[in-house]
Amino acid sequence: MTQGRTLYEKIWASHVVAPQGADSALLHIDLHLVNEVTSPQAFEGLRLAGRPVCRPQGTIAVADHNVPTEGRAGGVAAIADLESRHQVETLEANVREFGVPYVPLKSRDQGIVHIIGPELGLTLPGAIIVCGDSHTSTHGAFGALAFGIGTSQAEHVLATQMLVQRRARTMRINVSGALPDGVTAKDLALHIIASIGTDGATGHVIEYGGAAVEDLDMAGRMTLCNLSIEAGARAGMIAPDHKTFEWIEGRPFAPTGSAFEAAKADWMALRSDPDARYHRSVDIDAGSVAPMVTWGTSPEAGVPVSGLVPDPRTMSDPDRRLQAQTMQNYMDMTPGDALVGTPIDVVFIGSCTNGRIEDLRAAAAVAGGRHVAPGVRALVVPGSGLVKQQAEQEGLDRLFLAAGFEWRDPGCSMCLGMNPDRLSPGQRCASTSNRNFEGRQGDGGRTHLMSPAMAAAAAVTGHIVDVRELVS
Known part of the structure; x- marks a missing residue:
């Protein structure tokens, strides 16, 4: 009898382009998010090698780390810090040269990369999403496999829309019961990190489940997955459900009409099998969680x-x-x-x-x-x-x-x-x-x-x- 698979294992298997030994594989990347901090060297590597971006529509760029939160109407020219302005100008020059979609500083859609991805409908269940930022794990709230990558890996994704990865270990964190009044997903995340430590999930992809997790809205789920990295995890994931589908439907880049219904039918299968095995399991009583500091x-x-x-x-x-x-x-x-x-x-x-x-x-x-x-x-x-x-x-x-x-x-x-x-x-x-x-x-x-x-x-x-x- 075939052993059941976890959500992580299902997404991994559906993205393998070619095995690379027993524990590694060349994976297809669905979405590559790019910011101004970690991308310059990747684009420069392409430039030096004379390579184009393999699939420009598989990447989207936005500046977020260096941008001022006052005087936005002045655009890039109004960024007073010269180094910050240079980083944003470099990103804009690179996306123009390589034809990569970009969310301009003055756009209504502009913002932090891990917030605009979901709200634009770019983040979809079952996808593999990467970005040169550790908190890419945020997107796992939608049943995606999302993780941060380094500069050389970013160059590889730009050039091939693929990436070699080693298979991670799996961890299930089951949060039973209900969070008390006044206690939030942020408190739950800090409680988990305090319980297992910043190295408690090293080498693992966390899958969160249980009644308290299912009760969270999508914002709370994103907060929880976002902080998975602070427990040492490679990524955090939550199986998609009706809340996920309701969030996605109608967003600018999400499937529409019959395509959305077909996608939803596929997404409903994105959950771990009842007999799936995890390398480690942790049980949390939601009722024991308090506001954390x-x-x-x-x-x-x-x-x-x-x-x-x-x-x-x-x-x-x-x-x-x-x-x-x-x-x-x-x-x-x-x-x-x-x-x-x-x-x-x-x-x-x-x-x-x-x-x-x-x-x-x-x-x-x-x-x-x-x-x-x-x-x-x-x-x-x-x-x-x-x-x-x-x-x-x-x-x-x-x-x-x-x-x-x-x-x-x-x-x-x-x-x-x-x-x-x-x-x-x-x-x-x-x-x-x-x-x-x-x-x-x-x-x-x-x-x-x-x-x-x-x-x-x-x-x-x-x-x-x-x-x-x-x-x-």
């Missing part, structure tokens, strides 16, 4: 908001003990400190993790009728032009502005220090982004990862607080 400089250094900064002396592993001490020194945190009450200087709501309309609504529900605390700077950065447009149609921009938040144009913004939105040394930030490494948001900046609702609560109180105390 990180205290260190690794996404695994997180605790429930009511928790305390741990004492490294209680850690038996000397490497982890030293790591915890180093993180606490950088973050200026003391063992036994309560997270609640920790003062915040800056709040950032946005990024490919939490820059969708649902995230902005969650933050607005907390901010409405309140005001940013004195001395706190709070930024709200939509993940795309379409998100910004919808938020403004719903009046969220006016709500945020009335509450003292800054309302920005789309972009990666303060997720990382590659554009004008940066922390100053010593500033402490409540951030909805995905990484809290030393200097990630700016040299000497201190980052506490949390959900959009928790970040909004920190903005209006001036310190870390359990958001449930504000909205219960």
